[in-house]
Amino acid sequence: MMNPGAIDMEIDDPRPVPEPTLLHASLDGAAKRVGIFSQPDLPLTDPSVLSAPTMLKVERLNLFYGEKQALDDINLQVARNSVTSFIGPSGCGKSTLLRCLNRMNDLIDDVRIQGRVMMGDTDIYAPGTDVIALRKRAGMVFQKSNPFPKSIFENVAYGLRIQGQGDRVVLEEAVERSLKGAGLWEEVKDRLKDSAQGLSGGQQQRLCIARALAVRPEIILMDEPCSALDPIATARVEELILELKREFTIVIVTHNMQQAARVSDHTAFFWMGKLIETGLTEKLFTNPGHRMTEDYITGRFG
Amino acid sequence: MSRLAERFRQGGVFVWLSATVLAFCLAMIIGLVGYIAAKGMGYFWPSPLVQVQTPDGPILGEITGQQPTHGEEPAKTQFRVGNRDIYGQDFRWVPTADLSAPEFPKDALLIERLEYGPFIGRIVSLSHDGQPVATGPAAITEAASRLPETLRIRRHIQSIEKGQVGDLNRRIERIRLARRKLEEGRDASALQALDAKAAALQTTYDELQTSLEQSRSESKAWILGLQTVDGQTRDLPLGSVVRMVPANAMNRFDKLGVYLSRLWEFLADDPRESNTEGGIFPAIFGTVMMVLVMSVLVVPLGVITALYLREYARQGWVVRAVRVAVNNLAGVPSIVFGVFGLGFFVYSLGGTIDQLFFSDSLPTPTYGTGGILWASLTLSLLTVPVVVVATEEALGAVPRSQREASLAMGATKWQTLWNIVLPSATPGILTGLILAIARGAGEVAPLMLTGVVKLAPSMPLDGTFPFFHLDRKFMHLGFHIYDVGFQSPNSEAAKPMVFMASFLLLLVVVILNLFALNLRRKLRERLGGSTF
Ligand SMILES: Nc1ncnc2c1ncn2[C@@H]1O[C@H](COP(=O)(O)OP(=O)(O)OP(=O)(O)O)[C@@H](O)[C@H]1O
Ligand SMILES: [Mg+2]
Numbered sequence: 001m002m003n004p005g006a007i008d009m010e011i012d013d014p015r016p017v018p019e020p021t022l023l024h025a026s027l028d029g030a031a032k033r034v035g036i037f038s039q040p041d042l043p044l045t046d047p048s049v050l051s052a053p054t055m056l057k058v059e060r061l062n063l064f065y066g067e068k069q070a071l072d073d074i075n076l077q078v079a080r081n082s083v084t085s086f087i088g089p090s091g092c093g094k095s096t097l098l099r100c101l102n103r104m105n106d107l108i109d110d111v112r113i114q115g116r117v118m119m120g121d122t123d124i125y126a127p128g129t130d131v132i133a134l135r136k137r138a139g140m141v142f143q144k145s146n147p148f149p150k151s152i153f154e155n156v157a158y159g160l161r162i163q164g165q166g167d168r169v170v171l172e173e174a175v176e177r178s179l180k181g182a183g184l185w186e187e188v189k190d191r192l193k194d195s196a197q198g199l200s201g202g203q204q205q206r207l208c209i210a211r212a213l214a215v216r217p218e219i220i221l222m223d224e225p226c227s228a229l230d231p232i233a234t235a236r237v238e239e240l241i242l243e244l245k246r247e248f249t250i251v252i253v254t255h256n257m258q259q260a261a262r263v264s265d266h267t268a269f270f271w272m273g274k275l276i277e278t279g280l281t282e283k284l285f286t287n288p289g290h291r292m293t294e295d296y297i298t299g300r301f302g
Numbered sequence: 303m304s305r306l307a308e309r310f311r312q313g314g315v316f317v318w319l320s321a322t323v324l325a326f327c328l329a330m331i332i333g334l335v336g337y338i339a340a341k342g343m344g345y346f347w348p349s350p351l352v353q354v355q356t357p358d359g360p361i362l363g364e365i366t367g368q369q370p371t372h373g374e375e376p377a378k379t380q381f382r383v384g385n386r387d388i389y390g391q392d393f394r395w396v397p398t399a400d401l402s403a404p405e406f407p408k409d410a411l412l413i414e415r416l417e418y419g420p421f422i423g424r425i426v427s428l429s430h431d432g433q434p435v436a437t438g439p440a441a442i443t444e445a446a447s448r449l450p451e452t453l454r455i456r457r458h459i460q461s462i463e464k465g466q467v468g469d470l471n472r473r474i475e476r477i478r479l480a481r482r483k484l485e486e487g488r489d490a491s492a493l494q495a496l497d498a499k500a501a502a503l504q505t506t507y508d509e510l511q512t513s514l515e516q517s518r519s520e521s522k523a524w525i526l527g528l529q530t531v532d533g534q535t536r537d538l539p540l541g542s543v544v545r546m547v548p549a550n551a552m553n554r555f556d557k558l559g560v561y562l563s564r565l566w567e568f569l570a571d572d573p574r575e576s577n578t579e580g581g582i583f584p585a586i587f588g589t590v591m592m593v594l595v596m597s598v599l600v601v602p603l604g605v606i607t608a609l610y611l612r613e614y615a616r617q618g619w620v621v622r623a624v625r626v627a628v629n630n631l632a633g634v635p636s637i638v639f640g641v642f643g644l645g646f647f648v649y650s651l652g653g654t655i656d657q658l659f660f661s662d663s664l665p666t667p668t669y670g671t672g673g674i675l676w677a678s679l680t681l682s683l684l685t686v687p688v689v690v691v692a693t694e695e696a697l698g699a700v701p702r703s704q705r706e707a708s709l710a711m712g713a714t715k716w717q718t719l720w721n722i723v724l725p726s727a728t729p730g731i732l733t734g735l736i737l738a739i740a741r742g743a744g745e746v747a748p749l750m751l752t753g754v755v756k757l758a759p760s761m762p763l764d765g766t767f768p769f770f771h772l773d774r775k776f777m778h779l780g781f782h783i784y785d786v787g788f789q790s791p792n793s794e795a796a797k798p799m800v801f802m803a804s805f806l807l808l809l810v811v812v813i814l815n816l817f818a819l820n821l822r823r824k825l826r827e828r829l830g831g832s833t834f
Contacts, residue, residue: 104710136712146703148722159711162721195828208707215711 055080055219055249056101061115063096063105070096072273074115078219078266083241083250085260085281088270089296094253095143097270098221101251102138103131136163139212143224145204147196147211152188155196155207159215174214182210183240202233209240213248220244222252226259238263257297261285269293335808342805345798346564348549348557351410351422352381353531355402362410362531363422366393382795384412384422388534392419392795406550409439413528414544416574419795421538427527428540442548445526445540452540455521462514468760470507474500568802577756577786578796582803584758588776589810591762592678593743595772600682600738604689605724605731611690612697613719625694632687640748643680648672648752668773672753674762675772680752681745685738692737696730697723732822736815743811746780754781756789779807 056078063071071093078084086094099105100117103124116123124134136159147155154161156175165171175192179185184206188199196207205225212220222241226234241250241263254260260267261281268278269292277290288294309315349364367380377398386392413421427434428441428448436444477500484493521541528536544567547560571581607628615621652669660668669675700723708718746754755775762774787793787800 102710104706107706107709132712132714134712135710140707140710142703142707142710144703146701146707148704148707149726158708158713158721162708162711162713162717211707211711 053080054078055119056251057116057118058097058100059116059118061097061100061113061117063093063100063114064112065108066110070273071100074275076268076275076278078249078251080249081245081247082265083245083252083263084266084268085264086251086253086268086270087255087257087260087296088276090255092270093273094270095223098140098223098251098253101219101221102135102140103129104135104140106131136215137217138219138221139215139217141205141208141212141220141222141225143227145201145208145228147199147204147207149195149197151193152196152199152207153192156210156214158211163215175210178210178214179207181213181240181244182206183236183243184210200233202229202236205229205233205237206240209237213244217248219249219251222250224253224255227255234259257285269296271296335805338801338805338808342798342802345802346561346568348412348547348552348560350406351412351549353405353407353410354396356396356400360531361394361396362407363394364412368398369395382422384420385418385530386792387418388530388536392792408548408551409442410531410548410550411442412547412549413526413538414547414579415538416542416544419575419579419792421528421530421536423528423530425526426529426535429525429527431523432525441527442546445524445543446546448524448540449543449546452521452524452543455517456541459514459517459521462510466510467507467514470503470510474503474507477503569806573757576790577782578790578792578799582777582779582782582799582806584761585777585779585782585803586806586810587761587763588674588754588758589743589779589807590814592674592681592749592776592778593739593810593814595674595678596681596685596742597735597739599678600685600689600742601731601735603682604686604734604738605693607686608690608693608697609719609724612694613715613723628687628690630687631683634684635747636684636745637747637751639680639684640751642683643676643748643752644672647676647679652676672751672755672775673773674753674776677749677753677776680748681742682738684745684748685742688737688741689731689734692734693727693731696727696733699730700726729822729826732818732825736818736822739814739818740811743814744780744807746778746784749778749781754778756781756785779803779810783807 054077056076058074058076061071061074062069074097076097086097088094096105100113105111105113113125115125117125119134119137123129148158150158153171153175156178157165157171160171160174165174176185176189179188184203187203188194188207196204199207205228209220209222209225226237229237238259241252244250245265252260252264264281266278267281267284269276269284269290271292277284277288277293279289283289284293285297288297294300351362352365353360353362355361361381361383363381363383365379366382369375369378369380371377378395379398379401381394381396382392383389383394384392409424411421411423411425415421425441425445427437428445429435435441477496481493481496481500484496518541522539524540526538526540526543528538530536545560545563549557552560568581569586570583572584573582574580611621611625611628615624648671652667652671652673656668656670704722704726705718708722709715713721753775755777758775758777760771760774762771762776763769764771783800783803786796786803790796
């Protein structure tokens with residue numbers, strides 16, 4: 001479906017996809033994680049997944065909901081240990097693309113996907129890919145917090161439990177580590193047995209982040225994680241993202257330009273299912289390469 | 303006019319209308335339950351014994367009914383005169399105009415006995431082994447003081463008959479079966495060993511019988527001399543007296559005592575006299591147990607069906623057709639389910655089980671005849687649509703976001719269903735179960751074909767191995783109502799029993815439902831309702 005001729009006049013000069021700058025990619029950290037993922041979840045244990053500077057590579061991706069095309073020839077790279085933000089007007093396909101990265105779109109009937117999404121040298125859409133293993137490596141945080149109707153402890157321990165981990169000590173250790181990682185430990189350490197649905201909205205969202213951290217994924221995909229939070233809770237989550245960047249690769253969808261500017265290293269701007277521009281956040285916000293980008297980030301869009 | 307239109311627009315009219323309809327429904331329900339309760343509960347209260355003169359001689363009994371003048375027909379009064387063994391029937395209608403002024407003699411008695419319904423009259427003497435012990439009023443006091451002892455002996459006899467004798471019978475039967483098997487093999491020494499065992503058992507049996515006989519004759523030694531109001535006499539062994547009620551000589555507390563003891567007998571004892579007297583405990587027990595077994599069967603059946611329909615099956619016309627079919631099952635008349643249960647479960651399934659596992663005792667069927675298992679299975683088929691529908695709704699109500707959260711953690715579909723979806727759906731599933739219980743507990747027709755009997759010799763749950771006897775026939779309150787009310791020779795006397803049994807059936811359903819409701823409430827609390 002690569003058909004440059006069909007692209008809108010205004011974006012007839014799509015810039016080459018810039019090579020992502022390597023920010024914190026240390027082979028050291030990658031090697032540490034090899035141990036965790038030594039389970040035979042081939043082909044995703046491909047060593048390149050664990051060490052390559054580019055975590056994800058989206059190549060010529062097209063997605064159709066029935067007859068309707070939602071993503072149009074997307075080419076994109078996500079660097080390891082960086083924060084990449086997706087911005088763009090509502091309905092432009094940000095969530096759709098995000099959900100392609102851990103194959104959550106498989107759950108929707110009538111979806112057709114063309115193109116490749118590479119994790120290291122492995123195509124996650126190749127037939128025979130272990131989707132379960134993939135999703136363990138690419139955790140997700142949703143726009144609306146969605147804790148399970150279980151205790152706080154069980155929420156965080158869920159991912160490990162479904163992997164068959166029953167050892168109380170291991171679980172307790174993992175829950176504490178994840179809650180600390182999500183900056184929630186101090187607030188809930190005395191009420192781990194209480195229902196998670198008794199937490200405030202902001203706490204719930206951080207609980208969902210903790211839940212995603214507990215299985216030690218490679219990537220965390222966040223779909224507007226702060227859209228339902230107040231400025232203070234938002235600030236906490238943003239701090240958290242910067243914190244988590246050291247260990248994880250993060251992709252975040254946001255409508256908040258300031259947020260994208262504050263937390264992300266790379267930004268991708270989408271419009272009507274197309275990737276208009278991508279690059280270093282600083283560059284994109286100070287010196288956008290495209291007029292549509294400029295219009296959008298300055299609020300003159302539409 | 304415009305004010306009316308305005309009120310119409312505001313909806314006030316509809317609020318009133320719906321409130322009125324609700325009140326009407328409530329009144330009907332309360333009226334129904336209240337009527338049944340009043341009719342049934344009043345039955346145990348001792349009524350005064352009225353003595354009147356008629357042209358045909360004196361009458362002593364309880365007044366049970368009045369009929370006003372009807373054209374030619376004069377007004378009539380109905381008496382319960384008892385003494386079925388003497389008069390032939392318990393009740394008598396007498397023209398009210400013929401009656402003298404009523405008297406309430408203090409020495410009149412109503413004696414509940416093991417046979418022929420109550421005796422109504424007077425005690426004239428008490429004798430022991432043919433020797434008179436007391437006469438007149440002294441005989442009443444003496445008999446009253448002797449009664450607890452005879453009651454105790456009777457209980458003792460009953461418990462031996464039911465427990466030890468039954469146990470011995472079963473063991474002898476088992477030896478007989480083993481013998482039959484061995485006879486084919488012609489193993490002489492084993493046969494001899496068995497015979498020795500059988501002989502030993504037989505001696506124990508005989509000993510037991512003699513001691514029983516002794517107790518029986520002991521309880522027959524005390525004889526009451528009775529006299530009816532018109533002078534006929536009868537002898538009655540004290541051992542067959544259940545209760546003596548000198549209603550006219552009793553104060554309120556005595557009557558309350560009688561009331562409670564009758565109520566207790568009704569709830570806790572076995573029936574007597576082709577079910578028209580005594581208690582209905584086996585029927586209560588049978589009903590509860592059948593509903594429990596049905597619940598245990600219907601929940602997995604319904605939930606698994608709904609899970610497949612909702613979560614796994616490809617949503618297309620096939621699934622839609624299946625869904626319609628399942629829902630229509632709920633509309634099939636229950637007797638049709640009974641016929642199916644008889645044909646498929648009892649004859650085919652049960653017959654096959656007997657051939658495979660219980661061939662020793664054939665031609666006596668074990669599972670090849672009606673039993674609580676088949677009855678429960680039939681009822682669970684009858685009620686499964688309710689559970690399927692409720693479960694499907696409950697599954698559909700589990701937020702998509704929670705399923706996605708679980709799947710995004712790397713859970714499989716099954717793990718998501720088991721850990722997230724099903725727990726959230728449990729309250730809804732329980733709603734289905736509650737409806738199923740309400741429907742199932744009241745069904746009678748299919749049970750008559752698949753295992754309910756008028757009088758079951760033993761309960762489906764008892765102290766002998768393997769404790770649950772799912773092959774046994776059982777008694778059921780609904781059938782009991784039908785049987786006592788419409789099939790018994792003495793249905794007039796059994797009328798209050800019908801009301802009481804109906805009331806109990808309602809009570810059983812309500813209590814079972816309360817359990818399920820409580821369970822659901824607890825689960826809801828654990829799941830936590832609030833989002834913030
Ligand atoms: N399940 C679906 N079935 C059909 N069409 C869909 C589905 N989900 C999304 N779409 C369509 O795909 C397009 C992209 O949707 P998407 O949710 O990715 O937008 P978005 O950029 O995340 O928007 P927002 O910022 O409002 O969340 C929209 O036009 C939407 O209508
Ligand atoms: Mg979105």
